[in-house]
Amino acid sequence: LLLRGDPSAFRRERVNARTWQRLRRGQFAVQDELDLHGASALQAETMLARFLAEAVAAGYGCVRIIHGKGSAEPGVPVLKNLVDRLLRQRGEVLAFHSAPPAQGGTGALLVLLARR
Numbered sequence: 001l002l003l004r005g006d007p008s009a010f011r012r013e014r015v016n017a018r019t020w021q022r023l024r025r026g027q028f029a030v031q032d033e034l035d036l037h038g039a040s041a042l043q044a045e046t047m048l049a050r051f052l053a054e055a056v057a058a059g060y061g062c063v064r065i066i067h068g069k070g071s072a073e074p075g076v077p078v079l080k081n082l083v084d085r086l087l088r089q090r091g092e093v094l095a096f097h098s099a100p101p102a103q104g105g106t107g108a109l110l111v112l113l114a115r116r
Contacts (some may be wrong), residue, residue, distance in 0.1 A: 004070050004077055005106055012019045014066035015095045015112065023112055026100040028062035031055070031112065035066040036079050044079050048086055055113055056092050062112055064099065069107040080106075087111060 002008060011020050034051040038043045053068060054092070055063050065087075068078025088095045092114045099108040 001076060002081050003085060004074075004080075005026060006061070006111055007106055008080065009097045010084070010088050010093075011095040012093075019095075019112070020095060023095055023110055024097045025028075025060075026103050026110060028110065028112070030062055031060040033064045033066065034095060037066065037068050039079065041078055041082050044082055045086060048083060052092060052094070052113070056116065059111060059115060061103045061115060062101065063080065064095075064108055066104055066108045068069055069105075 008026075016025075018025050032051075032055055034047060036047060038045070039047060044067075051063070051065075065083055067079040067083045068077070070080060087096050088111070093111060094114050095112040096109045098106045
C-alpha cells in the first residue's frame with residue numbers, strides 16, 4: 001500500500017539497469033499523457049485500459065500517467081494505489097516509476113511500454 005508521498009516503482013526482469021536508471025531520471029521522451037484527476041476508481045480503470053491500448057497501438061515507448069497525490073485529508077491515495085496495481089498486471093508494461101519532481105513527482109508515473 002502506497003501512501004501520499006511514496007514513490008511507485010516496478011520493473012520486469014528484462015528491463016536492464018541502464019534503461020531503468022534512465023526511466024527513474026525521467027530521461028525518456030514522453031509521447032502521450034493521461035490525467036486521471038477527478039476520476040472515480042471505476043472511471044480511472046476504464047480510462048487507463050483504453051489509454052494503454054491506444055499507446056501500444058501507436059507504438060509509443062514511454063507515457064506519463066498523472067494520478068495525483070490523493071486527497072488533502074490524510075489517508076491512502078486511491079488512484080495512486082489503483083494505477084500501481086493495474087499497471088503491474090498489464091503485460092505491455094515493462095516498467096514504471098514515479099516521475100522526477102519537475103514532471104509531477106509522486107503524483108505521476110512514467111511508464112515504459114513494450115513495442116509491438
